[in-house]
Amino acid sequence: MRGHRTTRTAALLCAALGLTAAVGTASAAPSASPPTARPGASPVLVDCLWHPKVRPAAFILACGDGNSRLASLKWDHWNATSAKATGVNVVNDCEPYCAAGTFHAYPVVVRLDKAQPWKKDPGTQRYDRIVLEYPAQRPEQFAKVMTYPLWD
Known part of the structure; x- marks a missing residue:
């Protein structure tokens, strides 16, 4: 029984770490929004x-x-x-x-x-x-x- 809990806990920890890494990577990624025009450029x-x-x-x-x-x-x-x-x-x-x-x-x-x-x-x-x-x-x-x- 103890081995089953350890395996389940390890799996949950790996999943949580994987999710944290994915969220951290996504939030660190550059924004996908289109760039705004430069000053002096034509209006938008x-x-x-x-x-x-x-x-x-x-x-x-x-x-x-x-x-x-x-x-x-x-x-x-x-x-x-x-x-x-x-x-x-x-x-x-x-x-x-x-x-x-x-x-x-x-x-x-x-x-x-x-x-x-x-x-x-x-x-x-x-x-x-x-x-x-x-x-x-x-x-x-x-x-x-x-x-x-x-x-x-």
Whole structure:
């Protein structure tokens, strides 16, 4: 009986030491978060998870439920004062309600401007405003041009 306890105790100790080593190694590893822009670099677009992005191919506008997002973004320019892209705004019509709704894609021109220091990293400039312009069809409740502040 004593030998069984000793073996079990040794196994538990090895498992605990292995877990401690793995946790120590993981916490000592460098962060996997994307690097922030250098001072003087072009501004960033901050996403829903507070990650800085430069020229993203996609961007979620409705962070809470994902019912409006930008996709297939092709950037014409991205500089210290503004950025411009074309793509599609994929919007849920929420008919009869959002969980049962249908997503529709609308061509859109995206403009970013009003670069400001980012509260999370004041050395990084981030775009503060997004303007969506619908050159053709648009969601029923949307104007031809929609302007939104961006989160900080």
